[in-house]
Amino acid sequence: MSLHLVPVRYREASSYVRQWHRHLQPPPGQIFAVGAADHEGVLRGVVIVGRPVARYLDDGATLEVTRSCCDGARNANSLLYGAAWRAAKALGYTRLVTYTQEGESGASLGGAGWIAIAERPPRPGWHTPSRPRPSRGSDHVARTLWEAS
Numbered sequence: 001m002s003l004h005l006v007p008v009r010y011r012e013a014s015s016y017v018r019q020w021h022r023h024l025q026p027p028p029g030q031i032f033a034v035g036a037a038d039h040e041g042v043l044r045g046v047v048i049v050g051r052p053v054a055r056y057l058d059d060g061a062t063l064e065v066t067r068s069c070c071d072g073a074r075n076a077n078s079l080l081y082g083a084a085w086r087a088a089k090a091l092g093y094t095r096l097v098t099y100t101q102e103g104e105s106g107a108s109l110g111g112a113g114w115i116a117i118a119e120r121p122p123r124p125g126w127h128t129p130s131r132p133r134p135s136r137g138s139d140h141v142a143r144t145l146w147e148a149s
Helices: 010-020 076-090 107-111
Strands: 004-007 032-037 043-050 062-070 095-101 115-120 143-147
Touching: 004 076, 010 032, 010 043, 010 062, 032 076, 043 076, 062 076, 076 095, 076 107
Parallel strands: 062 095
Antiparallel strands: 004 032, 032 043, 043 062, 095 143, 115 143
16 A cells, blocks of 8 residues: 655644544644545544653754554554654754653654664653643653654
């Protein structure tokens, strides 16, 4: 099956993430999103890119892939990760990062030329007594930080 890139609006990308993502809901916003469609125009995957979640990465030159998901179409995620990096560079950004959770291989990232740069230990979540926050599905899970190259 041959896939090609298509523009995707936030509402459509969020709907796709709600339907297909294994463990996370759509992010609250985005800078841009890109889709992968088959020859019939059926959306087979999306990638959503936004500001970095970690404050120390939010330097104005860095973006983060906050969600990537597909319906199982072969090579869709690698296609989308590569497209996200090319688009970020075209917009003037100099760095693009994302995370995988423990148990995810990162094969799509490797296929798109990304490099694992750090291992992050599990954290109990973002909730603190002074600022209560609900769990978002990534509490108590180790993560790997990846960077586009």
